[in-house]
Amino acid sequence: MNALDQLAIRFLFASAGCVAAGLAVWGAAWLARRALPALAMQRSTWLLGQAAIAATFLLLLAPPAQQAPMHPVFEVDVSAAAMPAALAQSGLAAGVPASIVDQRSWLAWLAWAWASAYACGLAWMLGRLWRGQRTVHRLLRHGTPQAHPAYPAVVEVDAPIPPMLVGPFRPRLLLPRGLRDIDPLQRELIVAHELTHWRRGDLWWLTVGAALQALCWFNPAMRLLRDRLAWAQELGCDRDVLRGRPPFERRAYAAALVAQLRLQHHAHRGMRGALAFGGVTPDTLAARVELIRTPGAARHAAWARGAGFATLALAFGGNLALQPALAWSGQPARLDCTLMLDAASGAPLVEQGDCDVRATPASTFNIAVSLAGYDAGILADARTPALPFKPGYIDWLPAWRTTTDPTSWIRNSTVWYAQQVTTRLGLEGLQSYMERFDYGNRDLSGGVAAAWIGSSLQISAQEQAAFLRRIVNRELGLTPHAYDMTQTLLRLPALPNGWDVYAKTGTAVLEPPTGAQDPPRCYGWFVGWASKDGRTIVFARLTLDRQHPQRAAGPLLKEAFLRELPARLDAL
Numbered sequence: 333m334n335a336l337d338q339l340a341i342r343f344l345f346a347s348a349g350c351v352a353a354g355l356a357v358w359g360a361a362w363l364a365r366r367a368l369p370a371l372a373m374q375r376s377t378w379l380l381g382q383a384a385i386a387a388t389f390l391l392l393l394a395p396p397a398q399q400a401p402m403h404p405v406f407e408v409d410v411s412a413a414a415m416p417a418a419l420a421q422s423g424l425a426a427g428v429p430a431s432i433v434d435q436r437s438w439l440a441w442l443a444w445a446w447a448s449a450y451a452c453g454l455a456w457m458l459g460r461l462w463r464g465q466r467t468v469h470r471l472l473r474h475g476t477p478q479a480h481p482a483y484p485a486v487v488e489v490d491a492p493i494p495p496m497l498v499g500p501f502r503p504r505l506l507l508p509r510g511l512r513d514i515d516p517l518q519r520e521l522i523v524a525h526e527l528t529h530w531r532r533g534d535l536w537w538l539t540v541g542a543a544l545q546a547l548c549w550f551n552p553a554m555r556l557l558r559d560r561l562a563w564a565q566e567l568g569c570d571r572d573v574l575r576g577r578p579p580f581e582r583r584a585y586a587a588a589l590v591a592q593l594r595l596q597h598h599a600h601r602g603m604r605g606a607l608a609f610g611g612v613t614p615d616t617l618a619a620r621v622e623l624i625r626t627p628g629a630a631r632h633a634a635w636a637r638g639a640g641f642a643t644l645a646l647a648f649g650g651n652l653a654l655q656p657a658l659a660w661s662g663q664p665a666r667l668d669c670t671l672m673l674d675a676a677s678g679a680p681l682v683e684q685g686d687c688d689v690r691a692t693p694a695s696t697f698n699i700a701v702s703l704a705g706y707d708a709g710i711l712a713d714a715r716t717p718a719l720p721f722k723p724g725y726i727d728w729l730p731a732w733r734t735t736t737d738p739t740s741w742i743r744n745s746t747v748w749y750a751q752q753v754t755t756r757l758g759l760e761g762l763q764s765y766m767e768r769f770d771y772g773n774r775d776l777s778g779g780v781a782a783a784w785i786g787s788s789l790q791i792s793a794q795e796q797a798a799f800l801r802r803i804v805n806r807e808l809g810l811t812p813h814a815y816d817m818t819q820t821l822l823r824l825p826a827l828p829n830g831w832d833v834y835a836k837t838g839t840a841v842l843e844p845p846t847g848a849q850d851p852p853r854c855y856g857w858f859v860g861w862a863s864k865d866g867r868t869i870v871f872a873r874l875t876l877d878r879q880h881p882q883r884a885a886g887p888l889l890k891e892a893f894l895r896e897l898p899a900r901l902d903a904l
Contacts, residue, residue, distance in 0.1 A: 338779050340443035346392035347446065347550060353388035354553025357381045361557070373568050378561035379537055382544040382554055389548055439759075439777075450550065457546040468498050471506060478507070494592050497526045500535035517581065518588035521573065528569040537565065570620055586621045667691070667876035669793040672900070675804045675861060675868035681904050690772060690790035691874060694838030695745040695886070696857045697784035702742065702821055703803070704765040705753040706814035714739045714820055719752060726751075742821040742836065751781040769799055769808060786840050793872040796859045800870045804861050822860060829898045835860025835871075837886030856885025858893050862901060869901060 361381055475487035485504040496506050505526055511519055529535065541561050545554045574582055669685035705711035718737040725748035727733045732746045741749040754762050759780045766774040772791030776783040783789040791799075802808050806815050822834040838857030858873040873893050875885060 337440040337443070340447050341439055341777070342393060343450075344439075344443040344446050346389055347450070349392045350385060350389035350548055351551050351553075354385045354548070354551040357384055358553040358556055361560075373564050373571065375534075375537055375561055375564040375568060378557050378564055379541055379544075381557045382541055382548075382561070385551060385554060385557075386544045386547055453549045454546060457549045461542065461546070468506075472498075472504065475506065495522050495526055497529045497535065500539050503530055503535060505530075514588070514591045515584065517584045518591055521581070521585045521588050522592060524573050525569050528572050529565065532565075532568065532572070534565045534569070537561065566620065570624065574624060582624050586624045589620060667874065669872070669874045671793045671797050671872045672904070673797050673801060673870045675801050675870050678798075678801060681869065682900070685874075687793040687872070687874075689874075690792045690795075691855050691857075691876065692786045692840050693772065693784050693789060693791045693796075694786075694840040694855060694857055696796065696836050696838040696859050697789070698742055698745065698750055699803070699818065699822065699836050699859075700765065700769055700771055700799075701750050701753050702738070702818040703769075703808065703810055703814050704757055704762065705738075706817045707765075707810040708757060708761065710753055710756050711738055711817065713817065719749060721748075738817070738821055745837070747785070754780050769802070771795070771799060793859075793874045796857075796872040796874075797870050800859060800861055800872070804863075804868050804870060824860075824894075827862070827894070827898045827901070829864075829902060831862040831864040831898070831901055833860060833862045833894070833897070835890070837890045839884050839886035854885045856889040858886060858890045862897065864901075869904065871897075 358381070361377060364377075471489045471491060471493070472487055475489040478486040478488050485502070486507060487504055488507050488509055490509045492510070493506065493508050495508065495511060498504055498506060505523070507523070511522070538561075541558045545558045548554045570585075574585060577585075667686055667689055669687040669689070670682055671680070671684075671687045672682040673680055702711070711717065715737045718735050720735045721727070721733050725732070727748075729744065731740070731744045732748065736744070736746050736749045740746065757765070757780070759776060762780055763774070763776055765771075766776065766789075772789060772795050775788040775790070778784075778787030778789065803815065803818070806812075819834055822836055824833040824835055826832050835858060838855070838859075840855045841853070853876055856873075856875045859871065861868050861870045863869075871893075873889055875889055
């Protein structure tokens with residue numbers, strides 16, 4: 333899976349998170365409006381609701397580098413760059429299939445399908461807006477400018493449209509010629525309503541709402557919130573126009589709304605989508621007339637505004653919980669586990685520390701990659717395939733910038749070699765092995781070439797030990813050759829007391845999110861088994877040290893544990 337595929341998948345998940353955020357914001361706003369009807373007039377509530385949803389969408393799109401990147405120390409367990417294009421080339425060393433296809437998972441195909449659909453929907457939204465604006469400009473060109481003492485530009489048009497304010501950069505008031513035929517007081521109130529939109533700056537609110545809806549056009553909550561924003565703006569203008577007016581003018585205003593509805597019965601369909609205010613809809617007319625008759629419904633505006641802000645703050649705070657970067661503070665400051673099991677019975681012999689806490693497997697994942705590679709026929713023996721280093725491969729260490737075979741791969745923890753094996757397995761193939769191995773959380777959403785390096789794949793010491801037990805007991809359903817060759821690659825020098833040791837280290841430095849005050853944290857793994865006289869002991873050591881983040885935690889842990897291992901084994 334290349335970087336573009338991973339970006340597409342992140343976009344897919346961000347879109348899903350955006351829809352979830354929309355449901356949360358709309359649900360919270362709906363409940364608040366039921367409890368406090370005056371909230372319907374607060375345009376800030378509905379626009380901020382749109383902004384909260386769009387902000388969640390953009391935050392979920394933030395690249396992983398903004399969250400908790402892994403950096404190299406002595407071993408290579410660092411954040412991996414995307415697999416270079418060279419991985420898809422054929423003609424590699426003997427023992428590797430000649431045709432290498434960059435297998436794209438069903439999730440990647442789904443993500444690209446959604447990205448295409450999003451682009452089409454965005455283009456449709458922008459096209460709809462452009463068509464509406466083009467219709468407005470055509471009306472302006474054919475209209476007749478009129479002088480008006482309270483407004484910079486009034487244009488009278490011979491078209492069946494409602495009076496409308498258009499802009500926002502050059503606000504102008506479009507008045508249909510038919511407006512001359514209605515009662516003068518009603519005409520005055522209709523114009524006053526549109527001028528109130530201008531004074532309140534409603535065109536700018538409308539423009540921002542339209543932009544946010546276009547960005548998240550797929551989210552039904554955005555349309556609902558924008559409709560509520562337009563509704564709040566109309567109610568607010570009604571309230572401001574009628575403030576202090578006598579009853580007969582309020583009745584005239586209600587009659588003006590009815591007359592306007594008749595006037596716009598044959599209004600231009602092309603006006604839809606334009607950045608403009610104007611018009612009365614049948615489904616809102618009754619509610620607006622009711623508000624005119626009972627002005628007390630417009631009270632408690634300050635309470636409504638405060639309740640709206642509090643509701644949106646609560647909903648947006650819940651949306652932020654979706655951000656992986658914010659999970660940093662929940663990680664332990666220090667983690668230490670020592671776990672030793674009897675391979676035959678599974679009985680715990682030593683269990684000290686937090687052995688159920690999951691962490692990135694780092695280079696210990698190479699054990700699983702070795703088993704899968706030999707089982708699938710990608711790897712042949714301890715020296716085959718020997719793959720040449722190519723420009724573009726990850727090259728943090730000098731030892732990686734040379735031809736590498738399985739033996740040197742395991743010894744040096746060469747990331748690009750492991751990535752070639754996992755890429756040949758493909759996401760579906762590797763996922764199948766993860767399920768068979770019951771490996772940690774089995775989450776490969778971080779990519780077939782990077783999931784195990786400070787990304788989505790996580791495993792605890794208890795799960796490592798259970799996995800190693802199944803290797804020792806050959807319970808994974810693999811070929812004997814896969815077990816034999818993996819054991820050969822993992823073999824270390826025998827201990828002074830005669831125990832044979834097979835193990836692998838893993839190291840990764842986890843950087844805090846940008847702006848966090850905490851220092852980096854260094855993971856160190858050392859996992860494997862020791863055998864003597866027919867008895868096998870499985871062990872898993874894990875540390876998380878924030879005091880010395882630049883040290884090679886895995887090799888140092890290996891050195892310290894091997895010094896004490898003979899005494900531990902003799903005592904068991």
